[in-house]
Amino acid sequence: MQPRNMSMSGVVDLAAVKAAGEARQKAETARREHAAHGDGSAVAATQLVIDVTEENFEREVLQRSAEVPVVIDFWAEWCEPCKQLGPVLERLTESYAGRVLLARIDVDANQLLFQQFGVQGIPAVFAVIGGQAMPLFQGAAPEDQVREVFDQLIAVAEQRFGVTGLVTGGEGAEQAAAPAEPIDPALAAGHDALDRGDLAGAVQAYKNVLSDNPADTEAKLALAQAELLLRVRDLDAQAVRKAAADAPADTDAQISAADLDVVGGHVEDAFGRLVDTVRRTAGDDREKARLRLLELFEVVGSEDPRVVSARSALARVLF
Structure with a gap:
């Protein structure tokens, strides 16, 4: 069984912009249905912890992740650290209601x-949000650290994917039931253009959103992704990678290869390539590599640990 629409090693899914809008709409519909049915349709705390198998993975994880971040705990009966971490994860999950x-x-x-x-x-x-997987941590961890990870996960889910959680009858239900803001029609136009493969149209639509609201984080992410797709659309991947390997001092070649790396899910390779390019170059070439690296940070997301690590590496090179 191969899960659909899922990146298994932190791969950046460049359809996430469209998925975010769809996820927000599904979450809003679910909240309205819960509200219409009253307390009887609230999710019980015992349903917040699910035993998942290969057979029910798509239903219980992929489909649910359109409404709520799903934390995955890989464990085994013989694993003592698992027995320490498991109750912490369950207790926190129930507390987030x-x-x-x-x-x-x-x-x-x-x-x-x-x-x-x-x-x-x-x-x-691991976590799955809107069908996309990301690693969180490995090994047992104290409750305060796990809570911090949960808080960051919830923020990323809401800001980047429009996933805000389920309505429950427990503590925090009022917050979970808060109505989502309707999607901006201009932003929706960009998503539709992206879905049709009209990359230039999507780029322009997202720029229109940002001209009216420069602080719109979803439009910033969408624009960065659409521009990346537009840049790599006509590239010959084999030729680009050969040029980058043959000419490590060619800034343009390294930048194009880094774009392909991100689209292919090799995020660390892309960041490392451009940090090295910044280290080796000066003047306009250095600034060009630096700016492209910052653009790719936007694509991956500022909260991603790979971005945090690469920002530190870039700072060491620059200063």
């Missing part, structure tokens, strides 16, 4: 999922 779900996956019984996520050791904790 529908802002996150917890999917428990027994690695012994679900080896295919274990391999697909590239898990190196257990306990290992």
Whole structure:
């Protein structure tokens, strides 16, 4: 079973802009349905922790992730650190009252999922938002650190994907039930253009949104992604990679290769390539490489740990 619409190693999904709008609409519909049915349709705390298998993975994780961030706990009965971490994850999940779900996956019984996520050791904790997977941490951790990770995950889910959680009958239900803001028609036009493959039209639509509201974070992300897709659309990947390998001092070649790296999910390679280019160059070439690196930070997201690490590396090179 191969999960659909999912990046298994932190790959950047360049359809995430469209997914964010769809996820926001689905979440808003779900909130309205819950509100219409009253307390009887609220999610019980016991339903916030789910045992997931290869058979129900798509339904319980991928589909639910359109409404709520799903935290995945890879564990095994023989793993002592798993037994320490598991109760912490369950307790925190219930305390967030529908802002996150917890999917428990027994690695012994679900080896295919274990391999697909590239898990190196257990306990290992991942998250899925809007169908997209991202690693969180590995090994047992104290509750205050796990809570911080949950807080960051919830913020990323809402800001980048429009995923705000489920309505529950427990503490925090009022916050989870807050109505989502309607999507900006200009932003929706950009999403539609992106879906049709009209990259130039999408770029222009997102620029129109930002001209009226320069602080719109979703439009910034969407524009960065659409511009990246437009840049790589007509590239010959093999020729670009050969040019970059043959001419490490060619800034333009390294920049094009970095774009392809990000689209292919090799985010660390892209960042490392451009940091090295900044280190080796000066003047206009250095500034060109630096600016492209900052643009790719926007594509991946400022909260992503790979961006945080690359920003530190860039700072060391520049200063």
